[in-house]
Amino acid sequence: MTEPxxxxxxxxxxxxxxxxxxxxxxxxxxxxxTLVAGPSGGGKSSLLRLFNGLIPHFHGGxxxxxxxxxxxxxxxxxxxxxxxxxxxxxxxxxKQVIYGTVEREVAFGLENLGFERAEMTRRVGEALERxxxxxxxxxxxxxxxxxxxxxxxxxxxxxxxxxxxxxDEPTSELDASGAAAVVAASLDLVESGTAVVIAEHRLDRLGxxxxxxxxxxxxNACERPTGSQAEASAxxxxxxxxAGSIAWSxxxxxxxxxxxxxxxxxxxxxxxxxxxxxxGDNGSGKTTLLRVLAGLLRPxxxxxxxxxxxxxxxxxxxxxLLHRPTVAAEVAWTLAHAAGSGSGDGAEVHRVLSEFGLAExxxxxxxxxxxxxxxxxxxxxxxxxxxxIALLDEPTRGMDGLARRALAGALDRLRAEGCSIxxxxxxxxLVAEIADHVVTIAAGxxxxxxVAGGAAVATDPSPGAATPETRLLQAARP
Amino acid sequence: xxxxALIVWSLAGLVVALSTTNPIxxxxxxxxxxxxxxxWRRPDQDLGFLFRAxxxxxxxxxxxxxxxxHLGATVLFSLPDAWPLVGGPWTLESIVYGFNTALxxxxxxxxxxxxxxxxxxxxxxxxxxxxxxxxxxVVAAALNLVPGVGRSFRQVRDxxxxxGWQPAGLRSxxxxxxxxxxxxxxxxxxxxxxxxSRAFGSGRRSRYAPxxxxxxxxxxxxxxxxxxxxxxxxxxxxxxxxxxPYPGLSLPPVSPAMLIASLLPAxxxxx
Numbered sequence: 001m002t003e004p005x006x007x008x009x010x011x012x013x014x015x016x017x018x019x020x021x022x023x024x025x026x027x028x029x030x031x032x033x034t035l036v037a038g039p040s041g042g043g044k045s046s047l048l049r050l051f052n053g054l055i056p057h058f059h060g061g062x063x064x065x066x067x068x069x070x071x072x073x074x075x076x077x078x079x080x081x082x083x084x085x086x087x088x089x090x091x092x093x094x095k096q097v098i099y100g101t102v103e104r105e106v107a108f109g110l111e112n113l114g115f116e117r118a119e120m121t122r123r124v125g126e127a128l129e130r131x132x133x134x135x136x137x138x139x140x141x142x143x144x145x146x147x148x149x150x151x152x153x154x155x156x157x158x159x160x161x162x163x164x165x166x167x168d169e170p171t172s173e174l175d176a177s178g179a180a181a182v183v184a185a186s187l188d189l190v191e192s193g194t195a196v197v198i199a200e201h202r203l204d205r206l207g208x209x210x211x212x213x214x215x216x217x218x219x220n221a222c223e224r225p226t227g228s229q230a231e232a233s234a235x236x237x238x239x240x241x242x243a244g245s246i247a248w249s250x251x252x253x254x255x256x257x258x259x260x261x262x263x264x265x266x267x268x269x270x271x272x273x274x275x276x277x278x279x280g281d282n283g284s285g286k287t288t289l290l291r292v293l294a295g296l297l298r299p300x301x302x303x304x305x306x307x308x309x310x311x312x313x314x315x316x317x318x319x320x321l322l323h324r325p326t327v328a329a330e331v332a333w334t335l336a337h338a339a340g341s342g343s344g345d346g347a348e349v350h351r352v353l354s355e356f357g358l359a360e361x362x363x364x365x366x367x368x369x370x371x372x373x374x375x376x377x378x379x380x381x382x383x384x385x386x387x388x389i390a391l392l393d394e395p396t397r398g399m400d401g402l403a404r405r406a407l408a409g410a411l412d413r414l415r416a417e418g419c420s421i422x423x424x425x426x427x428x429x430l431v432a433e434i435a436d437h438v439v440t441i442a443a444g445x446x447x448x449x450x451v452a453g454g455a456a457v458a459t460d461p462s463p464g465a466a467t468p469e470t471r472l473l474q475a476a477r478p
Numbered sequence: 479x480x481x482x483a484l485i486v487w488s489l490a491g492l493v494v495a496l497s498t499t500n501p502i503x504x505x506x507x508x509x510x511x512x513x514x515x516x517x518w519r520r521p522d523q524d525l526g527f528l529f530r531a532x533x534x535x536x537x538x539x540x541x542x543x544x545x546x547x548h549l550g551a552t553v554l555f556s557l558p559d560a561w562p563l564v565g566g567p568w569t570l571e572s573i574v575y576g577f578n579t580a581l582x583x584x585x586x587x588x589x590x591x592x593x594x595x596x597x598x599x600x601x602x603x604x605x606x607x608x609x610x611x612x613x614x615x616v617v618a619a620a621l622n623l624v625p626g627v628g629r630s631f632r633q634v635r636d637x638x639x640x641x642g643w644q645p646a647g648l649r650s651x652x653x654x655x656x657x658x659x660x661x662x663x664x665x666x667x668x669x670x671x672x673x674x675s676r677a678f679g680s681g682r683r684s685r686y687a688p689x690x691x692x693x694x695x696x697x698x699x700x701x702x703x704x705x706x707x708x709x710x711x712x713x714x715x716x717x718x719x720x721x722x723p724y725p726g727l728s729l730p731p732v733s734p735a736m737l738i739a740s741l742l743p744a745x746x747x748x749x
Contacts (some may be wrong), residue, residue, distance in 0.1 A: 035536060041500065052675055057674075058670075077673045078680075079675060081677075081680060083674075083675055083676055087676075090675075095665050095668040096621050096668070096672035097671065097675075098615065098619045098669075098672070098678075099600045099619075100599050100618075101598060101600065104687070109677055111684050111685060111686055112676060112677040112679070112680055113680065114682050114684045115684055117686070117688065124686070140621075143522075156676065157675075160677070197578065273558040281644040285566045291636065294636070296636045313636065315636060317661065319657060320630070320633045320634040320657055321637050321638070321658065322657065333641070334642070337641060337642030337643065338641055349574065361626040375739070382637075382641065416557050422655045441571065
């Protein structure tokens with residue numbers, strides 16, 4: 001390896017409140033592409049934030065050891081100074097936009113560094129071109145798709161010409177086509193000679209490969225050959241063999257927010273003990289359809305027929321459910337309030353938490369959990385008790401392999417109990433694994449397709465869907 | 479339109495509209511501002527909210543004044559004096575007075591509205607003097623999070639309803655408002671992280687898009703300054719007295735100087 005760009009020596013870090021996040025990390029990062037993997041809550045985000053000094057300068061806490069980035073001592077150099085050398089792209093494309101329009105957004109960092117106008121114009125133009133955003137330069141950022149926004153975020157750091165760009169799970173909020181575009185953009189950065197560090201959850205989908213891979217787990221970082229993380233693909237789960245009774249169905253349904261029709265549905269139905277998956281790009285109407293099925297939103301036309309049973313509903317943002325002091329308290333509240341569920345006793349709470357691997361986190365504040373842990377906590381909160389219908393909006397968002405298996409296990413349990421499950425997901429593997437029916441949403445029309453005897457899902461996975469991480473790994477090969 | 483020129487223009491409109499209570503000048507300023515808004519608003523801007531707000535203000539001002547005013551010569555009908563607040567004569571003059579109050583408010587709102595409907599928020603930030611520019615950016619960035627709070631509220635209410643939550647008195651709303659507030663705080667922390675990561679706060683900033691001045695921008699500023707000067711002079715010289723509908727209705731007086739002052743901002747229609 002050539003001279004390292006960054007070096008961490010015996011680096012330990014504790015978040016405020018003495019929560020240990022990183023333990024005696026020894027790590028060097030050089031040019032090219034470095035993948036960072038590991039379970040959710042294992043310390044990936046903390047490690048990445050060290051590279052541009054957000055840890056410790058922004059987050060506070062306690063730090064020990066040495067961290068050097070391009071010759072700067074991270075412990076003594078504020079983030080805004082490191083920003084010249086290190087660019088950072090965050091997970092959520094909505095929460096990193098400062099200005100309203102694309103062009104100004106890209107220029108923001110350059111303005112902060114006090115560049116001359118001519119130089120700014122040149123760099124902004126170049127960054128927009130590299131990311132394929134030239135046509136969008138005058139557009140308000142709010143009107144862009146998630147993938148476009150994430151490309152704007154990359155262009156924004158690229159314009160500052162950093163020597164290292166960090167991407168913290170940049171595709172986890174995106175649909176398949178958005179994720180593919182962002183991965184392509186990241187690869188382009190590597191090819192042009194910028195060092196790139198990218199955290200990615202779904203390494204289990206990658207298959208065997210070789211290259212530079214850092215696995216962060218329990219606050220420890222170690223280098224692995226890139227092939228080692230590939231897991232044997234999970235066995236296909238047993239599908240419901242005997243059809244249950246119809247749990248819900250729709251007739252001539254047209255749905256849309258605030259009375260604006262965006263989606264017309266061919267008649268859909270789900271039986272007890274069955275999983276129906278909704279697939280389609282962001283903004284196609286999956287969430288709206290789920291809300292109508294839940295009875296939260298009135299259909300514009302047509303009707304939904306279902307028995308008045310307890311329905312569990314998982315919103316896209318798990319934070320919407322979590323505000324009590326402990327994870328256990330949240331689960332207990334559901335058990336006490338949701339009709340038809342078990343009692344709120346400690347044993348039942350413990351059982352639910354264990355099912356999602358949360359037993360050790362029971363007394364933690366849910367707001368302090370990592371993104372993936374939060375998602376598991378949210379699932380435990382809504383699936384506690386015995387819902388008869390479960391409506392799940394993007395349940396695998398931000399999840400690692402372990403959490404996905406916990407989810408699949410819980411869904412099997414629910415299915416065996418005769419619960420009818422509907423999930424909206426971009427996670428094509430999960431859909432292929434557990435769905436009995438797939439509802440594809442395209443061009444404003446939802447169509448239900450049965451999955452014959454566990455054969456392949458009857459829809460074409462979109463071309464970019466399964467490949468982004470594979471392409472990343474190939475690029476990471478020395 | 480140049481943001482600084484527009485700020486001067488808005489200021490001139492405010493001075494003219496609020497320097498007297500004369501409804502003729504107020505109406506002219508309001509109509510000129512309305513013209514600018516309709517002609518130059520950004521294509522993605524919907525004026526519906528603004529117009530509804532003005533309508534409700536007008537109704538509110540008229541109703542409030544006629545109900546509690548009871549002054550004036552032209553009595554429409556009377557309610558028993560014993561009735562608190564609403565008792566007494568209801569008069570035409572108090573209706574007119576309510577309308578005039580609303581007209582003043584509408585004119586003031588309409589001359590300021592182009593700052594948000596015609597130019598982009600970042601243009602306004604650019605127009606700020608260097609020392610308060612950073613504060614302006616923070617405010618503009620925070621405003622980007624506002625639509626998210628609305629979405630978050632809907633999502634939390636949905637999720638908690640499905641978990642068995644029901645609205646029952648003020649306390650029960652903490653079940654919704656606490657998660658919304660926590661999510662908003664987290665969002666602003668993430669935004670702060672993003673700004674810090676892009677070198678916000680390091681030394682003197684430069685500006686990507688300097689404010690460009692066209693001849694019309696200069697003309698707008700000159701017209702606005704002259705308009706302001708005339709209004710202030712006319713007021714000081716006693717040429718622009720206040721007008722009240724009480725005790726009886728009369729036609730508002732018109733001074734040629736104030737007429738010119740209220741029409742001058744119309745230069746901006748040409749941009």
